[in-house]
Amino acid sequence: MAEQNMKMEQYDSSLFQQVELNEQAAERISGKSLNFWQDAWMRLRKNKAAIMSLIIILILSLLSIFGPMLAGRDAYEQSITKAKLPPKVTGLEWAGFDGVSTLGEKEINFYETKKVEENYWFGTDHLGRDLWSRVWEGTRVSLFIGLMAAIIDVIVGVTYGGISAYNGGRVDNIMQRIVEVLTGVPNLILIILFILILEPGITTIILAMTITGWIGMSRLVRGQILKLKNQEFVLAARTLGASSTRLIFKHLIPNTLGTIIISLMFTIPGAIFFEAFLSFIGLGLAPPQPSLGTLINEGYRELKTFPFLLVVPSTVIVLLMVSFNMLADGLRDAFDPRLRR
Amino acid sequence: MENRRKLLEVKNLKQHFNIGRGRVVKAVDGISFDIYEGEVLGLVGESGCGKSTTGRTIIGLYDATDGDVIFKDENVHGKKSRKEKLKFNRAMQMIFQDPYASLNPRMTVGDIIAEGIDIHGLAKSSEDRNNRVYDLLETVGLTKEHASRYPHEFSGGQRQRIGIARALAVEPDFIIADEPISALDVSIQAQVVNLMKKLQRERNLTYLFIAHDLSMVKYISDRIGVMYQGHLVELCDADRLYENPVHAYTKSLLSAIPLPDPEHERTRKRIIFDRPTSGPVGKSTDDTSIPPLREIEPGHYVSLTDAEYEAYKAQLV
Ligand SMILES: Nc1ncnc2c1ncn2[C@@H]1O[C@H](COP(=O)(O)OP(=O)(O)OP(=O)(O)O)[C@@H](O)[C@H]1O
Ligand SMILES: [Mg+2]
Numbered sequence: 220m221a222e223q224n225m226k227m228e229q230y231d232s233s234l235f236q237q238v239e240l241n242e243q244a245a246e247r248i249s250g251k252s253l254n255f256w257q258d259a260w261m262r263l264r265k266n267k268a269a270i271m272s273l274i275i276i277l278i279l280s281l282l283s284i285f286g287p288m289l290a291g292r293d294a295y296e297q298s299i300t301k302a303k304l305p306p307k308v309t310g311l312e313w314a315g316f317d318g319v320s321t322l323g324e325k326e327i328n329f330y331e332t333k334k335v336e337e338n339y340w341f342g343t344d345h346l347g348r349d350l351w352s353r354v355w356e357g358t359r360v361s362l363f364i365g366l367m368a369a370i371i372d373v374i375v376g377v378t379y380g381g382i383s384a385y386n387g388g389r390v391d392n393i394m395q396r397i398v399e400v401l402t403g404v405p406n407l408i409l410i411i412l413f414i415l416i417l418e419p420g421i422t423t424i425i426l427a428m429t430i431t432g433w434i435g436m437s438r439l440v441r442g443q444i445l446k447l448k449n450q451e452f453v454l455a456a457r458t459l460g461a462s463s464t465r466l467i468f469k470h471l472i473p474n475t476l477g478t479i480i481i482s483l484m485f486t487i488p489g490a491i492f493f494e495a496f497l498s499f500i501g502l503g504l505a506p507p508q509p510s511l512g513t514l515i516n517e518g519y520r521e522l523k524t525f526p527f528l529l530v531v532p533s534t535v536i537v538l539l540m541v542s543f544n545m546l547a548d549g550l551r552d553a554f555d556p557r558l559r560r
Numbered sequence: 561m562e563n564r565r566k567l568l569e570v571k572n573l574k575q576h577f578n579i580g581r582g583r584v585v586k587a588v589d590g591i592s593f594d595i596y597e598g599e600v601l602g603l604v605g606e607s608g609c610g611k612s613t614t615g616r617t618i619i620g621l622y623d624a625t626d627g628d629v630i631f632k633d634e635n636v637h638g639k640k641s642r643k644e645k646l647k648f649n650r651a652m653q654m655i656f657q658d659p660y661a662s663l664n665p666r667m668t669v670g671d672i673i674a675e676g677i678d679i680h681g682l683a684k685s686s687e688d689r690n691n692r693v694y695d696l697l698e699t700v701g702l703t704k705e706h707a708s709r710y711p712h713e714f715s716g717g718q719r720q721r722i723g724i725a726r727a728l729a730v731e732p733d734f735i736i737a738d739e740p741i742s743a744l745d746v747s748i749q750a751q752v753v754n755l756m757k758k759l760q761r762e763r764n765l766t767y768l769f770i771a772h773d774l775s776m777v778k779y780i781s782d783r784i785g786v787m788y789q790g791h792l793v794e795l796c797d798a799d800r801l802y803e804n805p806v807h808a809y810t811k812s813l814l815s816a817i818p819l820p821d822p823e824h825e826r827t828r829k830r831i832i833f834d835r836p837t838s839g840p841v842g843k844s845t846d847d848t849s850i851p852p853l854r855e856i857e858p859g860h861y862v863s864l865t866d867a868e869y870e871a872y873k874a875q876l877v
Contacts, residue, residue, distance in 0.1 A: 246701065246702055246703065246706075246718070247703075247705075248705075248706070248709060248713050248714070250713075252708055252709045252710065252713065253710075254666075254668075254710060255665070255666055255710070450661050450662075451656040451657070451658055451661045451662035452661065452662050452663055452664040454616070454621055454654075454656065455654065455656060455662055455675075455723070455726065456664075456675060457621060458619050458620075458621065458649060458652075458653060458654045459649055459653075459675055459676045459679050459680075459726075459730065460645060460646045460649035460650070460676075460679050460680065461675070461679055462679075465679070469664075469667070470664055473664075473666040473667075474664070474665065474666055
């Protein structure tokens, strides 16, 4: 004890200062306040792959609208004299866009042999139609189908799942039994049935998707809403007297939106691939309407002699699929609820 | 006590959940109690005994299976019109258990607190609305800068205070606090309980304060009810409950409280309560396993079998 006192005396008390507990300061939060979307955008921006994908999707969308105009050629105009010209771009000869094809052992410049003055950037098909215009026209069809699938998902899937979960009980029970029946119907059989009634085309594909395409989304939304509606913040709103409209639009939907968007971003490439697949096996769009699927189908028949007919549309569809999937992945990371509370 | 006005009367309240395939959970199975104006009634019991269900059924989040809830001399659950419901919603509010789940993550704290003001149209202008929100934030010890922030930026204790501000916004008379502190750090628990006590004094509030252990409840409650498997087994003044616990389950709960007294701690014995029951906790189906309440002294109600009651009387003499 005495020793301790000795020690204490070695220190000058004026060196010390009493710390004051400031309650107000303890409550302060520094840093910028970000809402959910700003926060997600910040995180998405750091994801290079997702941003690259977003840019690629934007470029492809723009090309699908303005691409045909850029070349100034009609996607349907046939010209037998100009059939099967390889791609040629002035200035890009070194990259293979030189208008030269290898037939057997010989290298032939088709533009010289067929005496064609103008350049076809992606070449022409067996009927002499401009592939550039056709590819972008086809991309437009694919994107349109993707968009329609997304709209159906939102209108039918979100509403169906939302109503089912929000009402719960018997309504939910009946609605889910209907979904179970629909899940049992194979997509391909449905399409073939529709083709028997209607003719193959965009309408048929969209109809088939309307019947079964939204089921995944409806399940997802139902699960989310079921979980949310028993959360304490929803109960709190109910004890305050919130109306159903308020509960749905202020509490349930804002908390499901992230999930909906992520799921949409996976729906779109799925639908694009579905169309391409149907067109490839001959159940999709009818000629002369181009789509990425029909173009790949035509190109694949001439794979050995004119590979560009396959390579060009395949590249576009691969770019589309990969970009949408990577963007969806990026969005999922950006919205990941486990990272925020 | 008896001449004070009864604010809330719960009469033989039952809440049975149908969990499918004909199975039923009797979460609350016939409980009755009164709450007087301006008092704090503590409700304690182990996890799953039906405390939250009681609170939620009283406030109308669940439709009662049976029984009545009478608030300010009006039967609450018979109410139909939206206007009547809104009036009731303003008078009775709830504070929730989980500070992380009870605030909408997509709304700013200002909008969360103003929700009741918006629903009931209490503010005359958007300026009035903001001022009310700022006042409420200050009441619970936060500042107006917090209004534009989102819940994830706050700590558990701060969130719980935001939840309190949200309930206060509609100027209720009666607040059900469902374990408002059990998810918080011990150091923060006292802060929140003190805030609630202060508010109760200043605004003449009445609380139903739910908790699963007796230590904090004693500090805030005037009377305490002990729940066990969906039944009320003992109900009396807070102090009296500590002096003279009668039901074996209450004794066992009390024996679990540690005291800051080494002498007491050394001799403290945990009383294990093992009433033979017919099923798992909360799912008891045998109504006879828990006898009805009887008044053993003025204002002290205990659930005892005849044999137990005789034994208790014999021990008094
Ligand atoms: N919506 C419901 N559906 C079915 N069973 C339920 C439901 N809500 C509660 N239960 C059951 O009722 C019983 C009582 O639950 P309650 O939440 O009221 O307990 P508690 O006393 O609040 O417990 P804790 O201290 O853990 O919060 C439990 O067995 C629970 O499983
Ligand atoms: Mg509970």
